[in-house]
Amino acid sequence: MQKITFILGMAGVIIGMIILSTTNPQHFASIYDTIAAEYGSPKYHEVIELAREAGYVTEGWNWISTLGLTPSIAWAITYGFAIGYIGGEVKRPERNILLAQILAALIPTIFCVWNGYVMTYNIGYEFTEASAYIDNEGPEWYTMPFPPTWANYAAILTDNILLKFLIGFKFIAFDYYWIPFSYIVFARVLFAQAMDNIGPRWFIDLNPRFGTPVKLYFLQWILGQATIVHYCLYPEVLGGLSVTGLDALTVWAIIGISCMLFPYVKKVRTIWEASPHNWKIGKIPVAVIAGILSIVMAGIVIWSVYASPAMGGLNIYWTPIYFGAGFAGVIWYLFWRWKRAKEGIDVTLAFKELPPE
Known part of the structure; x- marks a missing residue:
């Protein structure tokens, strides 16, 4: 199931990136303007001017904006250390754990660079900055029926329903993928602490039927539900x-x-x-x-x-x-x-x- 989810998710990413790579700012603007007119939202160049008035459109490249993107990049490329949570189950760990960490940084880096390039040159540098303004501030004048993300921009560039579905499904796929990952990390961190006698001993209780720390999974479920309720409120x-x-x-x-x-x-x-x-x-x-x-x-x-x-x-x-x-x-x-x-x-x-x- 993990492999299927990963393959479908990555298919959506690659398809979306290929679609963006085949357009140009003029072609994208014409399609965007057509949809904007339908929903009473500012058009491509109007969006840029409104964002410029708000101070979000800069003139050319600068270090402050570049380094300011670091948290987003770090979020994408630095979670290779997660392999450590299953290190004892990896064949040839002295080689594969290090290799997995390198690939976990290298592959997202390739996609981040690819995405940065197409958003800058195929969608437009100033429009990308304006999109960030819309995403961060949520101005009332933006009435498009979708958030201003690269995936949605790719989806409006194709009429193929299957491609649209895969581009959108990647969000579902990787959100689902996050659930078992979170359960593994949470349970194993607390389990390891208890094994080192840093935590209550029920952290290492294994269910006799399933052979897993069911009590820790239940604890995470409770905390997760509480967090969801807090987010809603x-x-x-x-x-x-x-x-x-x-x-x-x-x-x-x-x-x-x-x-x-x-x-x-x-x-x-x-x-x-x-x-x-x-x-x-x-x-x-x-x-x-x-x-x-x-x-x-x-x-x-x-x-x-x-x-x-x-x-x-x-x-x-x-x-x-x-x-x-x-x-x-x-x-x-x-x-x-x-x-x-x-x-x-x-x-x-x-x-x-x-x-x-």
């Missing part, structure tokens, strides 16, 4: 790209610092030396270089989240979440270390050896 608090800021702090920044220090910390020197990937460029460990790049990227993401005008309202809610998540994680660890110490268990021993995979 308070949609303005939706995290969106703000979640990428949390990823930058909790994943890329922390891992980057860890990578930089890993080869030089005496307590874990044996783990570094036993790793099959303790490569060096000259005398500098590759882990140090990767760690520096990870920290730089995390810094750019955080800067972008706070520098973008469209993120201003969200930051009111999410800045406390950033600090709260970090504080809660520290308290969680310290509590369970204290509790297990009272039981005669040293939880720090789990971090002094390589995992089996």
Whole structure:
């Protein structure tokens, strides 16, 4: 089922991108204007002028806008680390885990570059900026029956119902794909914590019939339903790209610092030396270089989240979440270390050896 979902989803992406690659701004504008006239919405060039008046259309390329796009790009290309959650079930993990992470960054990068090119040159640079304005601000004058996304722009360029369906179905396919992925990640993180004695022991209870942590799945279902209800009542608090800021702090920044220090910390020197990937460029460990790049990227993401005008309202809610998540994680660890110490268990021993995979 995963393969079928992935194939159909990618088919929609590729079809949409090919359609966009075969048009030009004049042809797209003529089709867009026809639909705009039908729904009483501003036409192609009128949209650009309205967005320009709002300050969203810039004159040419600039670093601020380019780096400001980093959270979106990071959201697309940096989740290769998810392979780590099934690392123990991967054949030849010393090769395939690293390869999967590289491909998970490389393939989305190719599509991001492709999409950036066609939106700039085939749809129009200024119209793309105007589309971002519509998407972020939702002006009342925009009355088209679809959001201003690249996929919808591709769909209006074809009369083939099957192609339209596949372009639209990709959203459904990848949203569905996210569900089992989320259940795997959530359950395995908590399961792993409990295995290391950092969490209640019912986290590792396996259902005798299904052989899976059903209690954790049920917990995630409850939290998921609560989140959906909260979103329906308070949609303005939706995290969106703000979640990428949390990823930058909790994943890329922390891992980057860890990578930089890993080869030089005496307590874990044996783990570094036993790793099959303790490569060096000259005398500098590759882990140090990767760690520096990870920290730089995390810094750019955080800067972008706070520098973008469209993120201003969200930051009111999410800045406390950033600090709260970090504080809660520290308290969680310290509590369970204290509790297990009272039981005669040293939880720090789990971090002094390589995992089996």
